[in-house]
Amino acid sequence: xxxxTTSLFALCIASLVGLLMxxxxxxxxxxxxxxxxxxxxxxxxxxxxxxxxxxKFATLRDMINWCIxxxxxxEKIDSDSDAMKALEAYIYWSNTGSxxxxxxx
Numbered sequence: 001x002x003x004x005t006t007s008l009f010a011l012c013i014a015s016l017v018g019l020l021m022x023x024x025x026x027x028x029x030x031x032x033x034x035x036x037x038x039x040x041x042x043x044x045x046x047x048x049x050x051x052x053x054x055x056k057f058a059t060l061r062d063m064i065n066w067c068i069x070x071x072x073x074x075e076k077i078d079s080d081s082d083a084m085k086a087l088e089a090y091i092y093w094s095n096t097g098s099x100x101x102x103x104x105x
Contacts, residue, residue: 026072032087035067039094060088 025032036042047060054066061084065076077084 025068025077026074028072028074030072032067039091042091042095043098044088044091044095045098060091064088064091 042060044060047063048057050056051058051063051066053070054062056062058066061079064084064087065079068074069076077087
């Protein structure tokens with residue numbers, strides 16, 4: 001990563017923290033990190049993929065919203081919002097270097 005890229009990413013993460021501190025994602029008092037600390041077990045490289053629980057091919061953004069809506073009983077985030085983009089960027093960054101094992105996820 002170049003210094004400029006690193007700085008832009010740091011700005012994105014700061015934006016994510018600021019945005020999500022002002023957004024209520026759930027009604028269950030659960031946080032994403034309770035199941036996905038440091039975006040673990042998210043496998044963004046495996047999307048789009050068929051999700052049985054949704055009965056459709058889903059993108060990572062679809063899966064993020066499903067997780068907010070279903071198990072956490074929250075309101076989904078607009079797929080094109082800054083909060084969604086920042087959350088997606090954090091998930092991809094956190095999984096940098098992950099090995100894709102076809103058929104595992």
